[in-house]
Amino acid sequence: MLGLTLLLGPILLGPGWGGVAGAVPVLEGRVLRYENGSQTVWQRSYPVTLGELSGPLEVDGVTYLGVGPEVYAYTARGRVLGRADLPGTVTSLDASGGVVRVSTGGVGYTERFTLDAGASGPSVQERVVFPPDPAVTGWLLRAAQAVPEAGVQGAANDDPTNPFLLLRLAEQRRKAGDSYAALSTVRRALGTTLPFPAWVQLAARLDTAGYPAAADLALDRARRDAASRGLDPDVPVSRAALSAYGNPSAYLGTLLTQNRLSRAAAWMAYLRELHPRFEGGPALYARYAGILDAQGRAGEAEEWRLFSRSLRPGTLYNLGLGGLSSVRDAARLSTLALLISLGAAWLLLTVRAWRAQGQAIRPLGGRVLSWLRRPLSRARHVAVAYASLSERFLLTLLLAGLVAALGGWQWANLAGAALRTPALNTGTYGGGWGSAGLGDLNLRPGPDSALLGGLAAQLDGDDSVARQIYTAALPDPCALNNLGVISQARGDEAQAREQYRAALSARPDLSAAAFNLGLNPSTPDASFQQTYRPGQPRLCYPDQRSITRAFTGDLTDTLRQPLLNPAQVLTPTLGRSPRLGWALLGAAVLGALLTLSLLLPRTLLTPAQARAPLVRLLTLLLPGTGLMGSPWGGMLLLAWAALLAALTPRTGLIAFEALPRLISGPLQNGLLTALVAIYVLNTVLLLTAEVGHYRHTRSEARANA
Template sequence: MRRGRWRSLAGAALAAGPLLLGTVAGADAVLDGRTLRFEEGERVVWQRDFAPELGPLTAPVTFGGDVYVGVGPVVYALTPDGQMVGRADLPGTVSSLDSSGGVLRVSTQEEDYTERFTLGAPQNLSLPVQERVVFPPDPAVTGWLAAAADRVPAAEVPRAARQDPANPFLLLRAARLAGDAGDSYAALSGVRRALDLTLPFPVWTQLAARLDAAGFSAAATLALDRARRDAAARGLDPELPVSRAALYAYGNPSNYVSILLDQGRLGRAETWMSHLRELSPRFEGAGALYLRYAGLLEAQGRVGEAEEWRQFTRSLREGSLYNLGPDDTLVIRDVARLTALALLLALGAALLTLLARAWRVQGEDTRAYGGRLRSVWHRPLTRARLGFLSYASFGERLVVALLGAALLTALGGWQWANQTGRGLSAPALNIGTYGGGWYDARVGDLNLRPGPDAALLTGLNAQLNGDGAAARDAYAQAGDDACALNNLGVIAQARDDAAQARELYRSALATQPDLAAPAYNLGLNPTVPGTLFQRTYRRGEPRLCYPDRRILARAVSGDLSATLARDLRRPLDLLGAGDASPTRLGAAVLASLLGLGVLGLLLLVPRAATEARLGRPAAYRLLALLLPGSSLLGGAWGGVLLLTWALALAGLSPLGGLIRFAELPSPATPAVRGALISVLVLSYAVNLLAVLLVEASVLAQRRQERREQG
């Protein structure tokens, strides 16, 4: 028996010997153009062709008895007999494979960054990646598997599915072909094999849409669940926004929901809407889609569900600037534009009215110096003292200066809203997570303002990437920021220091009582999208705190006061900072700043004429009637009346078609138009009464003077 056993083992060794020896010494993988061959001596054991559309190929590497080759953004592992046993999905085009250090390292290269990863042994047709993989919002990367499957002709799909059993789109195409041929068992088997794979979340989302379209609704629902779980494992979180470009690259679920709603398939749309709500509720354009869905629910009599979706939409405004929602900077921009237009109208009306009153007397005073124009260069200092504003009273000049200061603030707010909006919409801040090579290569372009807010972003990036030491250093720069304290508690909990972790959570909650992350970590169970997601897909893990839009706004541009202070310190930067080209808005802010300086100096100039000498010319009286409040600036309510008139007129200006405030209520709406017209009519009525009272007072004063003279 013992001799027979040794003979069997020897026979097996002799049989396996050529294969093992060939793998190590006599066999080799060779890349010839787009063809990968495995040669044993002069004999070709197998070969595989890769279409040019799949992307560049790397030189193959033999490691652990398997052959590894990079194709576009993936790495395939093939056995010596040509079977595919694993695939790694990577965030960029594979540039090299290296096994010299006893482990298999892979490098990916994009235009401006490089990443390196370590691959594990094949398992379940997958190659585990030891480091965190963050997929960029690049459809060429995230849609590579689907594109590779779609380019295969229908007649070759079954063979391609056998060659690449880890491509779910090939398996689904083969399953549909089997179903069309009447083999329902083979079709269901192919779908089950696709669902058994290990895939990144963009692929799961794309696969779910195709499963849904093919009639495999239950499988699509399961694929969406797998997508959420993989996204959670990669650090995606519902508290972070996702742009349309990123959502498109990650499977475009919002577009598929729109298709389902167009088709009236509310049952399936409900599944996809729940998926979006759980994983990416803050995607760009979410509000419009949520409200559309709520309207369709209401049309079906599901009023309670519709109102719940509307309430959920409103709840997403929390944490935005002034709780205005994801379009907060656009709303602030339009408010600033409307205010700037109103102030410009008010300032223009005030200056025109003051000019009309001073015109005659100014002409008399400058006649001795060559007239209004010649005196400018003949006697510039005297002419400056005789500017038409120097004929106004100190109170009138003060109101004009205040209008100028308000105009500068409004223009600065407009500029701040533009800058902040650009910063908040930066791609690096809108992929649903932080970290990864793509993020690191682009977050530097934001020129984040040094401070606690930027330190929080830096710490989160390091913490998500597993670098606790760098995260602690960054959070130390954030001081007593509540988010940073919570995340330090997460680091402490990972070190099994529960006491310090709870102390940090309590400090974070005491600093900001409405913060959900420390409340969740202390077991208080707040019900917001982030904590619900954490409880479902990262159960047992402490909750990180992510910056809201207010924190991000301070990080990318600071607050309005900081912007105005910077403009005052470096006014010439308004004409183009760094490599930026000059903007008309920057020039307008600079002109407003210079104008305010002139108005401030004019406050120090003595008045050039008395009220009695100025009188009340006919042009001045006419403008006093046409421009409400412009002749009453010396009184307490003149400026208020002037601003009220200017705001009503600016609010009605979009009716002329030359200007538009997209994020504000439109005056084309009867209610808005009626309210603005009422305010405008009321301002004229109050102004008429005030002007008549002033004229009556002046007339009475003149009569009194005549009596005293007579």
């Protein structure tokens, strides 16, 4: 608890006193004293739970002390003048340059800020970007919660800048029956200056305490503070970041569980305006729409569903984290189906050629030694050499499909890991934590990577660096738009409008350029800009496709890697599995070998070898394998393998968590029915082929007779 002991106050200080000549602040352990010689004018103690202390520093009669991620300013009388909220633990305070400079530390980076000592307390001149660290964003709440119930009044007097202490005091006064004093204290809490994560935390507690109007006001101030710090609805927010920013989605879930729809609407509006692309958003939007449907509000429910769909227009890149998980599991399912079909086809070809192959390679040393003694001659007698051209072509197509499925699986892993990168999921770019995280990423050179770096510099106020980066990224439309924003900030309106027009001409759906040209696009980001950043031009932020290209390139780049850069396929990086890389490389090599096998002349089998009893039994057990010479046989084989792969979750050995409909009872029953139908159809086709073969044999026998 922050404790204040004013010693000798009225006697030594007197009316109008501003300080004591020779008095200095001294920090001993966790106690800050303002001493005048041997006399202590005032002192405060700081529990260990508040974090590290830095300072003190006295400038113009004001004492600055770093407490965790905060810098408190005290007057010579010991009164709190104000508080500066910083993005990390304060490590040093310095006034050697004539201004108060604050250093904050993080893992692998350090930030420096300048404090402006105003009449209402210190303020940070530079942009402050809060990392998704609850130790930083939840410091004020934790400091208030650490105060015992009996000490709330004193702590609120000592630190009137902490609204959570004032709210606890208001609850005490309301319980004591003094509603007027409680409401007055709530107004004092709303009169403080806070960063947006603290406003969200305060809003939730005001809501719980029964002050809905005050909670709405806190949410509005949270939106405005977040907008001023560069947060934007076009930038996604992860669960971890949203939790550090007050965890509004969790509180909203509580409201929905309690069926408090009137309050839930206010929190849904907050998320929709500021964080529409938060992780888990589609599920929460669907849940809210379902509740509205149950309340008979079908129109509102459909409007929320339309809004949710508008955030991910039909492309793989805009499906979000959950969507990429679905793509990954769909690729896994396709891979399994293709492996089953390839295995079945290879098994039949091997069994069918077994006897003839053994006779041919016996002079070469047998099935194993022949590969060591005469590998080229042995390769002439592989199982596919006894297959027809159409059968080899089918195997080649299946292997090409396997390469595409494995590439899609690898791409989904890489793209998902890229989109889950913490530095890209905080609602904004830049700041010490974000820039350090962005610098650690292995981005591909190009306009997409340049756009990320340019945005980080521009949002942090370094327009000269941003202009250099954007110029290197031209003619990217996003970079053109953001160069126009820099030109407009310099007062060059003509050049800015020219750059906006060029950006819109290159990409007609670029809402940022349309907004800057005054075309008023009806998009959520444009509405946000007009409401919370009035009069300011809109920046263009990278979409998920651009971010994915900055990390992994397009899907075609992933598929080309086994040919262009095999070593990179096997290099473990963010989202890349070496085992999957080996599988992709192996499938590509096998596909190339099978393509070459199309040039091999076919070694014919005798009718007895081609129609051995075991071969005919396998054609019954493995649908489609007996008809691989026909396109319909290949389709039957692939359909059977796909059904078998889709039914594997019933065994419990393989799971496709991102495809929940696949394991639903009705669908599984339908798949079983389709599998039985495949076997029946395969049997009918084989019997038809047998009858045709029998007739053909009889006609030949009659002709020979």
